[in-house]
Amino acid sequence: MQTIATEEKITKESINELSERETVEQVKNALLRIFKTTSAEVALPAFEYVDEDVDGLLLWIDENIAKEYKLPADLARAYDALAEADKLFGRIRRSQYYRYYVYIYNLLTAGIALAKDKKYSGMEEYKPTNRILKLWIYNQKNAKRKALAETLAPKLHTSKKNIIHNTLPFLKIIARKNPVFRKQFIDEYRLPAEQAEWLLK
Structure with missing residues (x-):
């Protein structure tokens, strides 16, 4: 918060910028932990305390895995784990079966770590994906969901990550099926129009 504290005026944009920088550092540290262990x-x-969605984690790992894993066999096994995680994430989107999240995180952490026979020496600079179009689509798709999670997290006394993974999927289903509940929820939490609209999509 020191960066913000030195500014004359604290703005929402400066807070969001700091949050994004912190998320990048969180992901980099998590990748270091995964890539440098067997x-x-x-x-x-x-990824326990990383404030990033599965979509983003898939992109991060996909972008950086080849920088770390040099042997073809290690790389192939790592991409197999990544592909399986992506497949399960697709099933969640289609079937709303959220228990797959456990398997996804196992694949993205232990699955990637154990794909190599031994740790590689040296340090790599992990970077966000440079696939601009993919990242833009991902950000557009998740912007309203993240905004809603940010609105609800302090009011429900939990983390944004917990809201995204454990609350919003069920909230969306209930809101679609129960208009009375939806209206009461929107009114009680004073949701902006774009966040209320997300519940119906």
């Missing part, structure tokens, strides 16, 4: 126990909690 222990499932070390890798599994890597």
